[in-house]
Amino acid sequence: xxLVDEPTQVRPPADxxxxxxxxxxxxxxxxxxxxxxxxxxxxxxxxxxxxxxxLLPQRGVATDPRAVARFAQENPDLAPVLDAxxxxxxxxxxxxxxxxxxxxxxxxxxxLPRCLVLWRAWRSPPPMPPSRLEATSPGAVSWETSDTADExxxxxxxxxRRRRFRVRVTRAAVGAETGHVRELGNxxxxxxxxxxxxxxxxxxxYGFEGRVIVQEGAGxxxxxxxxxxxxxxxxxxxxxxxxxxxxxxDLAVRYETEGARRGEPRDFxxxxxxTGSDGAERDTEIRVNSPLDVGGTKMFLTGNGYAPVxxxxxxxxDTVFSGPVTFLPLDGMNTSEGVIKAPDxxxxxxxxxxxxxxxVSSSLETPLVSVFPDALAPVLVVTAWTGDLGMSxxxxxxxxxxxxxxxxxxxxxxxxxxxxxVVGQTVELPDGxxxxxxxxxxxxxxFQIASDPGKEISLVAAILLLVGLTVSLTVRRRRVLALxxxxxxxxxxxxxxxxxxxxxxxxxxxAAVTAAAGRPAPLPEPSPSGHEEPQ
Amino acid sequence: MEGRxxxxxxxxxxxxxxxxxxxxxxxxxxxxxxxxxxQAATTASADPVLVVGEADRGxxxxxxxxxxxxxxxxxxxxxxxxxxxxxxxxxxxxxREEAPVLAAASRDYAARGVSFVGVNVRxxxxxxxxxxxxxxxxxxxxxDPDGRAVLALSGYVxxxxxxxxxxxxxxxxxAARVLGVVSDDILRGLTDDLLAESDGTPTSASTAVRx
Numbered sequence: 001x002x003l004v005d006e007p008t009q010v011r012p013p014a015d016x017x018x019x020x021x022x023x024x025x026x027x028x029x030x031x032x033x034x035x036x037x038x039x040x041x042x043x044x045x046x047x048x049x050x051x052x053x054x055l056l057p058q059r060g061v062a063t064d065p066r067a068v069a070r071f072a073q074e075n076p077d078l079a080p081v082l083d084a085x086x087x088x089x090x091x092x093x094x095x096x097x098x099x100x101x102x103x104x105x106x107x108x109x110x111x112l113p114r115c116l117v118l119w120r121a122w123r124s125p126p127p128m129p130p131s132r133l134e135a136t137s138p139g140a141v142s143w144e145t146s147d148t149a150d151e152x153x154x155x156x157x158x159x160x161r162r163r164r165f166r167v168r169v170t171r172a173a174v175g176a177e178t179g180h181v182r183e184l185g186n187x188x189x190x191x192x193x194x195x196x197x198x199x200x201x202x203x204x205x206y207g208f209e210g211r212v213i214v215q216e217g218a219g220x221x222x223x224x225x226x227x228x229x230x231x232x233x234x235x236x237x238x239x240x241x242x243x244x245x246x247x248x249x250d251l252a253v254r255y256e257t258e259g260a261r262r263g264e265p266r267d268f269x270x271x272x273x274x275t276g277s278d279g280a281e282r283d284t285e286i287r288v289n290s291p292l293d294v295g296g297t298k299m300f301l302t303g304n305g306y307a308p309v310x311x312x313x314x315x316x317x318d319t320v321f322s323g324p325v326t327f328l329p330l331d332g333m334n335t336s337e338g339v340i341k342a343p344d345x346x347x348x349x350x351x352x353x354x355x356x357x358x359x360v361s362s363s364l365e366t367p368l369v370s371v372f373p374d375a376l377a378p379v380l381v382v383t384a385w386t387g388d389l390g391m392s393x394x395x396x397x398x399x400x401x402x403x404x405x406x407x408x409x410x411x412x413x414x415x416x417x418x419x420x421x422v423v424g425q426t427v428e429l430p431d432g433x434x435x436x437x438x439x440x441x442x443x444x445x446x447f448q449i450a451s452d453p454g455k456e457i458s459l460v461a462a463i464l465l466l467v468g469l470t471v472s473l474t475v476r477r478r479r480v481l482a483l484x485x486x487x488x489x490x491x492x493x494x495x496x497x498x499x500x501x502x503x504x505x506x507x508x509x510x511a512a513v514t515a516a517a518g519r520p521a522p523l524p525e526p527s528p529s530g531h532e533e534p535q
Numbered sequence: 536m537e538g539r540x541x542x543x544x545x546x547x548x549x550x551x552x553x554x555x556x557x558x559x560x561x562x563x564x565x566x567x568x569x570x571x572x573x574q575a576a577t578t579a580s581a582d583p584v585l586v587v588g589e590a591d592r593g594x595x596x597x598x599x600x601x602x603x604x605x606x607x608x609x610x611x612x613x614x615x616x617x618x619x620x621x622x623x624x625x626x627x628x629x630x631r632e633e634a635p636v637l638a639a640a641s642r643d644y645a646a647r648g649v650s651f652v653g654v655n656v657r658x659x660x661x662x663x664x665x666x667x668x669x670x671x672x673x674x675x676x677x678x679d680p681d682g683r684a685v686l687a688l689s690g691y692v693x694x695x696x697x698x699x700x701x702x703x704x705x706x707x708x709x710a711a712r713v714l715g716v717v718s719d720d721i722l723r724g725l726t727d728d729l730l731a732e733s734d735g736t737p738t739s740a741s742t743a744v745r746x
Contacts, residue, residue: 098552218657219681223689225622225696226682239693245683311661321658344625344665357670394632394716 020204028064033102034109042103049099053090056082068330081308086279099488104197110192118187126168126177129481140496143519149484152493155517156482163513165191165480174482182501185471202454208232208241209451215307215444219247222297241278242295244450251443253304255374263332263373270301270445286447296451303446304338305329307379308356309439314345317433320523321345324442327356327398333370334358339402340436343391350434351385351402358442360420368420380438384410384429478505480513493519538710540599569642583714584721585692593691594708598684600677603663604654610707616650617725618703619722622685622694623676625660625666630698633716634670641674641723648705649726653682656697673720704729 020028032038057067068088072079086093116321135142146150149172156174159165165176210230214220222241224230232238254267276294286292292299307324314320320342327338340352359372360379366380376441388406391397410417410429419427421438428435477500497510517520580694598620610618621637623630641651653676655663663676677684688694688701691709702711702725711725 102552202676203722217680219683221682221686223682223686223694225689225694225699238695241688243686243690245681245686247681299606314665319661320665321659339628342662342665344662344669391628392631394629397628399626469712 030109033106036110037517039103039106039110042099042106045099046096046103048092049096049328052087053096056087056090058090059092097137097328098266100201104201107197108194111194112404114242114482115187115190118183118190119472122180122183123305123349124207126166126175126479127481128168128170128175129173129483129496131481131483131493133481133496135492135494137494137496139498139510140494141519142492143514143520144490145233145484145493146290146491147518148493152484152518153482159516160480172484174480175460176480177478179475179477180342182225182472182475182477185468185475190471192461192465192466192468196458197206199454199459199461202457203233203452204238204454205233205235207450207452208236208238208456210449212447212449213326213444214246214248214447215326216248216251216442217359218448219245221245222449233443240458244276244294244295244297247273248445249273249283251304253374253443255372268301268304294301298450300448300450301445302448305444306334306356306358306375306378307442307444308338308378310352310355310380310443311437311439312340312345312350312352312434313437314342314350314434315347318346320350320434322439325354325407325442325488326399326444327354331370332373334375335370338399341389341391341399341402342434343389345434348433349388349389350429351389351404351407352382352436354380354382356380358441375441376443377422378419379422382427382436383416383418384433384436386410386429386433430467447524473502475501476503476505477501478509480510495519539651553733563670583712584725585712586725587692587708587710587712589710590710590734592710596687596691596703596709598652598654598677598687600679600684602675603667603680604675608652608677610652610703613650613652615647615705616648617705617726618707619649619651619726620654620656620688620701620703621651622656622688622697622699622701623715624656624697625662626658627697628649630715631666631670633700633718634666634672636719637672637718637720638673640719640726641672647730649730650674654679654688656680656682656685702726702729704732716718722730 018188057071060070068079068153068370082088086095086381090096106350134140153169153172153174157169157176160167160174163178165178166180167176169175172371183219208231210227212220212226212228220226222244223242225240226411231241248270250271252269252271254264256262256264268288271283272286273281273283274291274292274294284292286299286301288301288534291301292468305326305328307326309324311319312321325338325340325376327336329336334356335358337355338356340354342350357368357370357379358375358378359370360368361371362477368381385402385404385407387408388430389397390403395402410433412430417427417429421427421436423440424436425440426437479498480495482493482495484491486492495514497505499505595614596610599611600607602608610620619637619640621633623634637651641649644651651674653672653674655676656679658678660678663678664671667676679685685694688699688709692701692712694701694712694714696714698715698717700713700717700722701709702713704710710729713721713725
């Protein structure tokens, strides 16, 4: 037997709270997720996650589709590592999506209850002053009066109502409040944050981006097969794009011809004819920052280049190719390279690799260089190949590359054929293989096409967000409370003004209200010289 | 939080995050198809052969324009025939693989009320004519430098790449579409089905299976 009675059960240590059941756990998890701190952490995570997406080249970006490939070429050791980490597709990565989703959930769970609180605050009537409102409370103003309590209260109420306070009046007290619109601004700010996220998400889910090269004289119709590159959102309906057609009649490019900026492009203008789904045609212009807008789908003019026009005749004398070929620009002087394929040439298929120099200096010395980006004196340098272009096995090929594995390069006197052709010049290939003529140069335009169904929502939400934020930061919410009581034979009026925001009530408001309600002018401050002014 | 409860909490949080990631993956991971001019035609599709039942067919297709042979033509003039429309280009390697099939079929079905029409996209006349001569294609092809003909077809049936073959019934409505290289069996099978339609002969049961 022990000397001391011990309790028969062990009491749990003091820091154990009550057991949480599974429901309680879920509620705890939800409250953690929707707390302001979590939302801020997730927002910070989103920003950090967006950093590699902004600094590193990304796949699937319409403005520079080959950025990742270029980066991989320049950094052959680093690129595979970054790729394995998924840093070239940050915005399409599942972990980014998880952060975005969690942030959306967290913000919604955080904002909606707060909206309820803000709404109630906006609707709430002003409180009445406490019965123990002392004349010595900080910021209080008091005076003695001989009027009845009712008169004082009515005068105060009238002054406050004139200043657009919400006023509540009892027999001897006044409670007034103003600045409720601040809560409305706060509410608008929080709600528009959510709507903004939804708008951005909508645009990403249902929108798309695409790119297409259109030669002068040719056109483009808004259907999936016409795009050179197409990046849909996860829920984009590729089969129901806004139907329209456009024809590129002319692409005018103006270059700077004088001074230090010689050779820089000054202006781009595409003259197009657009046919809508109703069949109506209209002529319009597309300029660099003035896109074509058809039913929400926009076509932006983002680049241009040259498409040399060539005619290829085969060994039998038939014309097997005659038209423009898109060449891709390599440098600022629009030195462009491309490939011409004539798979139906007889007796042998023909292929040409060409470099177009838009303006060659008059001396025609080797090596040939282009000295100005405009096509003032174009020269097309070609080498020829013959054999099997590799197109008959049905595997798709790049139109910008020649697969020379089954081709033999055409040679003249033991050297590969390389001719610089001026406009109108023909080079005959040896052994009766054919000939190629350089007929001239046309331009092509590179268009970026985008559709963002959520952008109007995002715009409205962004404006509302800024308006709400401004209102919530500048409007001062404040209360004015007044009490009239008889104390020690006098009738005393105590008025106090309380600011509910950090800014506090406007200076002088209380003095103005009370002065207009009958408060006698306060004693003036003693003058700096120390003399007391007579009353 | 004590050890056991902390374990539960961690588990719950981990599950929530895993669910969020999984939802995020499935909702935002879409079918990104970066086809490009670099790959002249992406012919891969989960649904290469699409057959449209008679009750679901839309309006007759309005397809017309100048041909690479230099004349004008319109599909509306071919009403009464089954029409096979093939979108192609001389630059398109898969088009070369299916060209012999189309040439042979166009000859074999000529007397049976089937017309073949080509739609030549992104090409020049000389190259297109040289292609037709090489493969013995004798039917006309509408030249389509701005894609309007393709747009007219796309209104009825998804035509995401080149080559694509669309079959029209005797009233000119889209009845079937084949994405990519069309094989001999599929082409002849679909054509026979459409010919049999207006004859009153029951179509073969394999039509439904082909989707």
